[in-house]
Amino acid sequence: MLFGFTPSSAQRSTASYTRAKWWLVSFCLPFLFACSQTRLPESNVFQETANDQTQRHEESQISDLLKAEFTLQREGPNKAYDNFYSIAQESKDPAFIERLVRIAVASRNKVYIEQSADLWRSVEPTSEQAYSLAMQVYAQGERPNDIAKLLDTAMLNHVPLRFFPLYLEDNVRDSQVMDTLESAIKMASPLTQKNQFIRLSQAHLWLLSGQYEQARQQANALIEDPSTEKSEALYLILAYSEKNQNQLDKAISTLTTANQTYPQSVNILSPLLNLLVENEQAQTAIKLLDNTSLSEDDKLQACLNLARTLLEYKQPDLAFNVLNGLPQQRAFRNQIYYLQAIALDELGRHNDAIERMNQVHGTLQSSATNQMALWLYEQGRQKDINDLVLTRTNREYLPEQVTTISQLHQEKGQPMLAYDLLTKAVDLFPESDELRYQKSLFAEHLGYWDITLEELNNLLEKHPNNAQYLNALGYTLLTRTDQLDKAMIYIERAYELSDDDPAIIDSLGWGMFLKGEYEQSSYYLEKAWSILQDAEIAAHYGESLWRQRHYDQALSIWKTALQQSPNATILLDTIKRLSPSLLENHQQDENS
Secondary structure, three states: OOOOOOOOOOOOOHHHHHHHHHHHHHHHHHHHHHHOOOOOOHHHHHHHHHHHHHHHHHHHHHHHHHHHHHHHHHHOHHHHHHHHHHHHHHHOOHHHHHHHHHHHHHHOOHHHHHHHHHHHHHHOOOOHHHHHHHHHHHHHOOOHHHHHHHHHHHHHOOOOOOHHHHHHHHOOOOHHHHHHHHHHHHHOOHHHHOOHHHHHHHHHHHHHOOOHHHHHHHHHHHHHOOOOOOOHHHHHHHHHHHHHOOOHHHHHHHHHHHHHHOOOOHHHHHHHHHHHHHOOOHHHHHHHHHOOOOOHHHHHHHHHHHHHHHHHOOOHHHHHHHHHOOOOOOOOHHHHHHHHHHHHHHOOOHHHHHHHHOOOOHHHHHHHHHHHHHHHHHOOOHHHHHHHHHHHOOHHHHHHHHHHHHHHHHHOOOHHHHHHHHHHHHHHOOOOHHHHHHHHHHHHHHOOHHHHHHHHHHHHHHOOOOHHHHHHHHHHHHHHOOOHHHHHHHHHHHHHHOOOOHHHHHHHHHHHHHOOOHHHHHHHHHHHHHHOOOHHHHHHHHHHHHHOOOHHHHHHHHHHHHHHOOOOHHHHHHHHHHOHHHHHHHHHHHHO
């Protein structure tokens, strides 16, 4: 969800609001019918007129509400929002306004969210949730001044600002949000800056920016102040500030105190265990974990975290023992098996490690396969890898997994194993266009052009308007056969379908070059180079310029490409043919 929102516990039901409207109508109906039979005394005329106006207003509100509900159900929150906003604005009913906010959040429309939050604050100026929601909009819109004003207003209305550090914690990976929040603090009033939650947030921001001493002093002052509201985050900020100042013993002491204050918090216990291991107190960490009062799931998660840390600090025997003592719960089984396999490998039990890793599935399955492939290479058993990959990989993940292992084979200097894997994968899953396309490209790389042409033609029979396949077939014909005119038919068709693809533009430009149309060639190759500064495009573009005696320009293109791709074969071959001195000068520059 884009914005977090949870209704308050005191929320009144919108359904009861609607039922009240209908009750008013049914209550008034007998009196309406009675009025048609009896002449009212003159003194009651004005009262009756007022009642009629109230009745019509109630009926109108009910009608509007029914229309809004119907629109919401049939057309969704974006279409229904305006109708609900009009009703909420008129009714000023807090429960209905909260309903409006939920509709705004569901719409993911920031304008609606801000508008509904503003309405909520105007009706309930002490609602912490309303301020929190408005701040999220301002933060994501990079509006620090509006956040500062919002915080100042919340202070004037005695609204707790705990929503500010909570939002900061949830967005620590977003540098733009962090910058916005830091600027907002600086723009807020002095009174707001002294608020305990703002001071906590400032300490957190200092920690994130590496200002450890400022963060430590701020966090320590808040902990020592008896009037402040303590939190796990406060102790963590202090401990990590101390750790980053090489005060490991102090950090452990801080987290030990925090663990006593929050004995059921895995957020406190896990970093404490990590610091103990780092401080060569692994047995103390294990004993502390054994005696913890965490829930079963939290304790299991803490054990996994401890095992990872033990492995990181080269204590696989202790890690394996910790993992062996865990219950084999389905939710954590794959994580346990994965870490056990790592521990077994580090203990020298390589075959056991592979056997255990082969039991890992779920979200870790791909990582497990990659790890086993590396281990098999270390054991000289690379020929076992392909069958392993094909037998343990689910069909939907096979193209990505095959690509990864094929690249590993190439990096290890085993291109035939990569080709064998792609061929077997296509034989097993002939309906996979992605695998077939990968096979065609790799066959071309190995010089098996007949196979490349065969596979690409098979793909085009199924997808005659696929620009990528058309370009690949055209370029293969262009560079590997003498069928220039046929190649250009495919490439020009690909360009008609996708005229902004640099690979297709490069093929078109190179085809023009081979036809002797050099000016046209340079036009398209320059266009391709402006989109993507690729080594192959540079080779083609530079050669086209060289043929037209634009030597300086060609050299400039090649120099740029060499800096980015110094080992690109096609680029090096082109420069060796046309300007070998450029390579000599480039090598001298690299060595100097």
